[in-house]
Amino acid sequence: MARTHFHESLDRLQADVVRLGEMTLSEAEQVVGLGLEGRGDLLGAIEADARSVRGLRVDVEGRCINLFATQSPVAGDLRRLSSFFKIAADFESIADSLLQVARVAAGKKPRPQSAEALRDFASRLLETLSHTVRFCESGGRTHARRVKDLAPDSGVVEALEAALLASIQASDDAPERLPLLRLIPEVERVMDQCRKIVERVEYALHGQEAAAV
Numbered sequence: 001m002a003r004t005h006f007h008e009s010l011d012r013l014q015a016d017v018v019r020l021g022e023m024t025l026s027e028a029e030q031v032v033g034l035g036l037e038g039r040g041d042l043l044g045a046i047e048a049d050a051r052s053v054r055g056l057r058v059d060v061e062g063r064c065i066n067l068f069a070t071q072s073p074v075a076g077d078l079r080r081l082s083s084f085f086k087i088a089a090d091f092e093s094i095a096d097s098l099l100q101v102a103r104v105a106a107g108k109k110p111r112p113q114s115a116e117a118l119r120d121f122a123s124r125l126l127e128t129l130s131h132t133v134r135f136c137e138s139g140g141r142t143h144a145r146r147v148k149d150l151a152p153d154s155g156v157v158e159a160l161e162a163a164l165l166a167s168i169q170a171s172d173d174a175p176e177r178l179p180l181l182r183l184i185p186e187v188e189r190v191m192d193q194c195r196k197i198v199e200r201v202e203y204a205l206h207g208q209e210a211a212a213v
Contacts, residue, residue, distance in 0.1 A: 006073075009063070013084045017088055021132060021137075023049060028094075035102070043102055049095065054092055093193055097190050110167065121152070
């Protein structure tokens with residue numbers, strides 16, 4: 001494979017990694033609709049989205065392995081290729097966490113006590129994912145900084161936990177709603193994964209010394 005074709009293959013891989021991110025963001029938007037509106041009818045579409053993400057991840061990883069084996073990339077090309085390989089798995093992990101959120105939240109429309117806190121947290125999640133995808137696409141530092149700034153601090157998490165607990169305690173079906181508390185660590189996991197993706201893109205662009213956001 002000529003070097004020009006190799007770099008074209010890298011560019012196509014990057015485009016598919018961005019597409020993985022866009023598919024994951026679309027899944028997240030449906031999960032938010034399911035969670036905030038209690039739309040259990042969206043669960044099937046969310047499960048299909050997660051399967052699509054998994055399928056594209058397998059394809060991206062296979063192409064990465066083939067290029068590793070046949071091209072012996074070095075320096076910046078090696079960083080890009082190894083980062084694409086890892087980011088594809090990161091987006092699949094996010095899609096799996098979102099699917100778990102959907103399965104827990106299906107059929108449990110938020111009570112008034114928790115609706116506002118959940119809406120704010122969902123907005124933070126979607127914005128974080130959006131900036132993560134755009135950073136994978138453009139490498140623009142504004143997107144990387146925004147992902148870092150959106151990371152929920154302990155106060156945000158505690159406020160959401162308190163609101164969820166209040167809504168659970170006030171409901172007639174408290175035992176069925178108690179699993180909603182599992183939503184918080186899953187969403188925190190997604191946002192942690194977004195920061196890892198940003199670090200991987202930084203590494204691909206600039207090397208180890210620039211990997212921290």
